[in-house]
Amino acid sequence: MVRAVVDGVMAPATGKVAVLMPGMGAVATTFMAGVEAMRLGLVEPVGSVAQQGRIARDEDGTEEVAVRDVLEIPALDQLVFGGWDIYEGTAYDAALEANVLSAAHLEAVRPRLEKIRPMKAAFDQEYVRNLSGPNVKEETSKRALANSLREDIREFMARHECDRAVAVWCGSTEKFVVPSEVHLTLDAFERGLDDDHPSISPSMLYAYACLKEGVPYANGAPNLTVDCPALVELADREGVAIAGKDFKTGQTLVKTILAPGFASRYLGVHGWYSTNILGNRDGAVLDAPENFKTKEESKLSVLESILDREAHPELYEEMTHKVRIDYYPPRGDNKEGWDNIDIFGWMGYPMQIKVNFLCRDSILAAPLVLDLTLFLDAARRAGSVGVQEWLSFYFKAPQEVDGVTPDHDLFVQRRELDREIRRLSELPVALREGATVAAQIG
Ligand SMILES: NC(=O)c1ccc[n+]([C@@H]2O[C@H](COP(=O)([O-])OP(=O)(O)OC[C@H]3O[C@@H](n4cnc5c(N)ncnc54)[C@H](O)[C@@H]3O)[C@@H](O)[C@H]2O)c1
Numbered sequence: 119m120v121r122a123v124v125d126g127v128m129a130p131a132t133g134k135v136a137v138l139m140p141g142m143g144a145v146a147t148t149f150m151a152g153v154e155a156m157r158l159g160l161v162e163p164v165g166s167v168a169q170q171g172r173i174a175r176d177e178d179g180t181e182e183v184a185v186r187d188v189l190e191i192p193a194l195d196q197l198v199f200g201g202w203d204i205y206e207g208t209a210y211d212a213a214l215e216a217n218v219l220s221a222a223h224l225e226a227v228r229p230r231l232e233k234i235r236p237m238k239a240a241f242d243q244e245y246v247r248n249l250s251g252p253n254v255k256e257e258t259s260k261r262a263l264a265n266s267l268r269e270d271i272r273e274f275m276a277r278h279e280c281d282r283a284v285a286v287w288c289g290s291t292e293k294f295v296v297p298s299e300v301h302l303t304l305d306a307f308e309r310g311l312d313d314d315h316p317s318i319s320p321s322m323l324y325a326y327a328c329l330k331e332g333v334p335y336a337n338g339a340p341n342l343t344v345d346c347p348a349l350v351e352l353a354d355r356e357g358v359a360i361a362g363k364d365f366k367t368g369q370t371l372v373k374t375i376l377a378p379g380f381a382s383r384y385l386g387v388h389g390w391y392s393t394n395i396l397g398n399r400d401g402a403v404l405d406a407p408e409n410f411k412t413k414e415e416s417k418l419s420v421l422e423s424i425l426d427r428e429a430h431p432e433l434y435e436e437m438t439h440k441v442r443i444d445y446y447p448p449r450g451d452n453k454e455g456w457d458n459i460d461i462f463g464w465m466g467y468p469m470q471i472k473v474n475f476l477c478r479d480s481i482l483a484a485p486l487v488l489d490l491t492l493f494l495d496a497a498r499r500a501g502s503v504g505v506q507e508w509l510s511f512y513f514k515a516p517q518e519v520d521g522v523t524p525d526h527d528l529f530v531q532r533r534e535l536d537r538e539i540r541r542l543s544e545l546p547v548a549l550r551e552g553a554t555v556a557a558q559i560g
Pocket residue numbers: 140141142143144145146202203204205216239240241242246249251287288289290291292320321338339340364365366367368398399400403478479480482483
């Protein structure tokens with residue numbers, strides 16, 4: 119459940135907002151370059167609900183209004199970008215290396231991107247076996263690393279005269295971690311920091327540092343981070359908003375668009391086989407089995423809640439769901455995904471659907487970073503604390519609230535997003551019976 123807005127009064131969206139990204143690779147630099155190009159009036163904010171979205175204004179859902187006309191959010195000029203990475207190059211160097219954007223786009227924003235240098239990373243190769251780099255903090259103890267990250271946040275905000283900050287993890291997918299005792303309570307976690315507990319990952323150090331500094335935190339990767347009880351407890355205690363996990367892009371986005379359609383027509387599904395080829399650094403990291411396992415768990419979770427085996431064993435009980443990712447360097451960031459969906463209909467007759475999605479991973483992820491930044495900042499100014507379920511729209515594996523996994527259906531998620539935007543904007547929250555679905559979706 120979304121927590122209540124404190125006293126119903128939202129603080130104004132004035133002043134500068136630091137956007138802090140652990141991991142300045144393909145997604146982070148594509149996001150930054152895009153925002154800079156928008157500031158220059160070169161491109162439109164395609165894919166951003168905060169910038170382009172429209173929601174129903176009245177209870178009948180007949181009148182629509184632009185999200186940015188009703189919800190107070192910072193202008194793009196108020197955002198100041200920063201982050202950490204194990205590589206030393208500027209955001210321009212990293213964007214060149216990622217090879218997502220054209221030379222013309224990059225040249226246009228080069229002066230701005232060249233000013234952004236990553237801070238030294240809290241890194242442990244134990245968690246990301248296929249990477250190593252020189253821009254890494256010297257501190258070795260976990261407590262000292264967390265303190266150093268807190269110092270980075272304070273120093274960055276002071277240097278850039280920021281009023282507030284938001285953090286979005288855009289770092290590599292860490293190896294699969296099974297939650298254990300050290301993740302269960304804040305006390306155990308803090309003892310773990312002092313004892314250098316091996317199950318406290320670098321991403322948890324960033325999250326801990328951000329929450330201690332009052333910075334809302336979103337996890338764009340599938341690794342265990344703010345979705346462990348200890349860090350949820352810390353978010354509640356410090357009064358900070360959190361969200362996660364794993365940006366919903368590409369194949370999973372398509373899955374959560376198609377599956378609700380099959381469910382609403384009571385079509386059966388025998389199986390869904392998904393495979394991808396991907397050649398960017400993310401693909402290289404996921405080539406290690408322990409890192410792929412983290413991604414696989416996240417990708418597999420999406421169908422279960424939409425195609426409900428318990429409610430409809432006759433349609434979904436025997437469904438096989440498989441996901442593969444192969445690292446294939448020639449393809450770079452331009453991932454290609456294939457889905458084979460074995461469905462069945464009237465009298466059990468089988469049919470097949472093939473989907474071939476030639477996508478661009480970071481192009482799909484960048485607007486999500488922008489929306490998460492702007493909406494988490496709104497949540498913070500409204501006093502919203504803890505897991506922000508209304509942001510599930512953006513994630514493959516939406517974070518549980520009180521042990522309940524939020525809905526995976528993209529359209530249900532979009533309604534929840536709109537509802538909370540209306541609430542934060544002081545518009546009627548619930549639409550009247552009979553209001554059109556299109557109006558609710560916006
Ligand atoms: N692009 C998408 O569509 C998409 C979708 C869902 C999730 N994701 C996730 O988003 C993340 C970023 O994706 P990407 O394509 O930008 O990957 P990338 O490899 O280009 O960038 C990740 C960066 O994180 C850095 N890094 C790793 N560990 C770090 C640490 N401890 N501290 C600081 N920096 C660290 C790496 O050096 C790298 O530069 C990945 O985890 C990916 O799985 C991406």
